[in-house]
Amino acid sequence: MSISTLALTAYVLVWPALVAVVMAVIGQAFFKEWKEARDSGQDIV
Amino acid sequence: MNDSSTVQFGAVTVVLLLVLFYGGTFWISRGIRKKKENADEYMTAGNKIGFGVSAASMTATWIWASSMYASAASGYQYGISGPIHYGLWGALMILFIYPFGRRIRTVAPRAHSIAEVMHARHGRSSQLMLAGSNVVGSVISLMSNYIAGGVLISMLSPFTFIQGVVIVAAGVLLYTLWSGFRASVLTDFIQVMAMLGAVAVIVPFIFFAAGFPAAFETGAGNLTPPQGNFFSSEAFLGQGAPYIAAVLAYAIGNQTIAQRLFAVREDLIKPTFITATVGYGAMVIGVGMLGVLALYLGFEPSGGDVNNIIPEMAASYLPGILLALFFIMIIGALSSTSDSDLAALSSIMMADIYGQNIAGKEKANPTTMLFVGRATMVAASAIAVAFASLQLNILDLLVFVGALWGALVFPVLASLYWGRVTNRAFTVSVIVALVTFIPVRFELIPLVGPVGLLVDILSAVGIAVVLGLMSFGFFGLRVARIVAAVAFLVSAPFVIGFLHDYATLSASLVAYAVSTLVCIAMSFRQKDDFDFSLIRKRTGDFDESDDDPQQPSAADDSLHLSRASRDGAEATDDRKDS
Numbered sequence: 128m129s130i131s132t133l134a135l136t137a138y139v140l141v142w143p144a145l146v147a148v149v150m151a152v153i154g155q156a157f158f159k160e161w162k163e164a165r166d167s168g169q170d171i172v
Numbered sequence: 173m174n175d176s177s178t179v180q181f182g183a184v185t186v187v188l189l190l191v192l193f194y195g196g197t198f199w200i201s202r203g204i205r206k207k208k209e210n211a212d213e214y215m216t217a218g219n220k221i222g223f224g225v226s227a228a229s230m231t232a233t234w235i236w237a238s239s240m241y242a243s244a245a246s247g248y249q250y251g252i253s254g255p256i257h258y259g260l261w262g263a264l265m266i267l268f269i270y271p272f273g274r275r276i277r278t279v280a281p282r283a284h285s286i287a288e289v290m291h292a293r294h295g296r297s298s299q300l301m302l303a304g305s306n307v308v309g310s311v312i313s314l315m316s317n318y319i320a321g322g323v324l325i326s327m328l329s330p331f332t333f334i335q336g337v338v339i340v341a342a343g344v345l346l347y348t349l350w351s352g353f354r355a356s357v358l359t360d361f362i363q364v365m366a367m368l369g370a371v372a373v374i375v376p377f378i379f380f381a382a383g384f385p386a387a388f389e390t391g392a393g394n395l396t397p398p399q400g401n402f403f404s405s406e407a408f409l410g411q412g413a414p415y416i417a418a419v420l421a422y423a424i425g426n427q428t429i430a431q432r433l434f435a436v437r438e439d440l441i442k443p444t445f446i447t448a449t450v451g452y453g454a455m456v457i458g459v460g461m462l463g464v465l466a467l468y469l470g471f472e473p474s475g476g477d478v479n480n481i482i483p484e485m486a487a488s489y490l491p492g493i494l495l496a497l498f499f500i501m502i503i504g505a506l507s508s509t510s511d512s513d514l515a516a517l518s519s520i521m522m523a524d525i526y527g528q529n530i531a532g533k534e535k536a537n538p539t540t541m542l543f544v545g546r547a548t549m550v551a552a553s554a555i556a557v558a559f560a561s562l563q564l565n566i567l568d569l570l571v572f573v574g575a576l577w578g579a580l581v582f583p584v585l586a587s588l589y590w591g592r593v594t595n596r597a598f599t600v601s602v603i604v605a606l607v608t609f610i611p612v613r614f615e616l617i618p619l620v621g622p623v624g625l626l627v628d629i630l631s632a633v634g635i636a637v638v639l640g641l642m643s644f645g646f647f648g649l650r651v652a653r654i655v656a657a658v659a660f661l662v663s664a665p666f667v668i669g670f671l672h673d674y675a676t677l678s679a680s681l682v683a684y685a686v687s688t689l690v691c692i693a694m695s696f697r698q699k700d701d702f703d704f705s706l707i708r709k710r711t712g713d714f715d716e717s718d719d720d721p722q723q724p725s726a727a728d729d730s731l732h733l734s735r736a737s738r739d740g741a742e743a744t745d746d747r748k749d750s
Contacts, residue, residue: 133385135252135385136379139384142375142454143371143373143376143458144372145454145458146368146372147368149447149451149455150365150369150372152227152447153231153368153451156222156227158224159224160225170354171204171221171222171358172217172225
């Protein structure tokens with residue numbers, strides 16, 4: 128496999144990987160806020 | 173539309189998926205439902221939502237179904253750099269408006285819309301220009317998303333286009349109507365998780381199922397030299413540059429973004445905007461890669477319509493379960509933007525029309541406001557469904573709204589920093605910019621000779637304005653002036669005599685340039701300097717029930733905006749000239 132093919136493969140697949148990271152960050156923050164809201168007896172929004 | 177080769181789901185399966193999605197979002201919104209909602213929370217959730225919800229909501233709102241379709245179309249048309257020229261600039265605009273967002277929250281911490289801030293800053297005509305542009309923009313956005321929903325449902329199921337439009341509109345209204353913005357932001361979390369999860373799985377799956385990475389070598393002949401060049405100037409001039417000008421205007425002028433800006437806790441604005449920047453960029457560029465893959469594969473979308481690339485790639489390479497996930501992803505994207513548009517429309521009618529212009533701030537009845545907000549959602553849905561069913565070409569309308577917002581960007585931002593900008597300068601500059609924009613955009617006069625030269629010079633000024641504004645937000649006036657001057661001097665030799673051939677880009681830049689030049693010319697000699705602390709006094713809560721005011725932040729304190737000093741301030745009120 129040539130270098131350009133490898134580079135194109137990385138170029139296409141890096142975005143879904145980044146999406147997964149953002150998903151983890153937002154999800155973690157949301158559930159932390161949800162737990163805090165539940166513990167304090169308030170709505171999350 | 174119901175080509176037998178593309179129908180992938182039976183009626184029962186689609187109904188189950190839609191019931192799962194809209195039933196789930198309705199169930200979630202019921203969890204926060206109050207018998208008597210607070211009018212301010214209906215519009216901004218009390219200005220105190222956290223990072224997780226706000227980042228999810230900002231990301232979900234900025235991504236609409238058209239973003240994904242257009243990114244893939246850009247990849248298919250312009251090649252490997254195409255999705256970058258759609259997604260990256262759109263993402264960076266979220267980042268570039270962050271400093272302006274901080275400023276807006278500092279001068280008007282408890283406002284509900286930028287139009288309301290302009291009412292406090294200038295008066296009625298400026299407010300109604302912004303509010304009117306937002307109403308038109310949000311109705312068009314609603315219509316566009318309902319059309320996307322109708323097309324998707326009719327393509328992947330036995331249901332007709334009209335049935336699809338009505339199902340989507342009813343589903344969105346169902347979970348948004350009672351709790352308004354609160355329901356919108358909470359359900360955004362679920363919707364963005366579905367969208368992000370789908371992209372994380374579907375793009376790699378299609379990549380390998382379609383025979384990549386080997387197809388990069390076997391299909392390389394399907395690309396023209398510009399399509400295979402990551403630094404293609406054709407892609408930048410045809411897609412990237414017009415989009416930079418357009419999305420800056422959309423980001424500043426669009427109430428759906430402003431509403432989230434007013435809703436998030438003030439100390440969380442920065443991480444929210446950064447996360448939304450990365451989330452939007454990665455997702456939209458990731459989906460756009462399907463267009464690049466389609467190009468390498470020599471894929472021909474049905475009828476040559478590039479909007480069919482994504483659904484047809486999905487239908488061609490995904491198994492049933494992932495196709496269902498794809499279906500939910502698109503429904504989630506269009507629903508999250510639609511519920512944001514409904515919430516934006518309702519807050520404009522509640523705060524800007526009823527609250528500020530009909531009842532007056534002090535006399536506005538919160539119960540009536542809530543009724544106005546809900547009635548607006550129902551009416552807007554009905555109008556959007558009616559227009560969607562006509563399947564109008566919305567491109568011209570979108571261009572017009574984009575230009576209106578482009579003409580508004582400098583006057584709005586200058587009004588937030590420069591005390592000399594008057595209501596008259598604001599209004600006249602926007603109108604003159606629009607009057608100049610229309611003949612350029614629609615080429616009502618031949619752009620040749622001196623006219624073409626003038627358009628090119630104004631376009632170079634427009635480039636300077638756009639880059640200057642971006643720099644100003646982060647680095648201040650001095651750097652912005654240097655960047656604008658350098659941008660003009662560097663771009664002028666390339667732009668003059670050339671750019672008027674790209675009417676869309678030229679017209680947007682002319683709108684920026686003219687509104688800026690007129691606004692500066694009319695404001696420069698003004699001697700009165702507006703006291704920005706008055707904006708805080710003139711905006712704020714309509715509904716004191718169940719109130720939970722935030723403590724002033726350190727940033728607020730630094731501006732010395734204590735209530736005592738505000739109340740005693742003898743300030744210039746340029747609303748007198750409105």
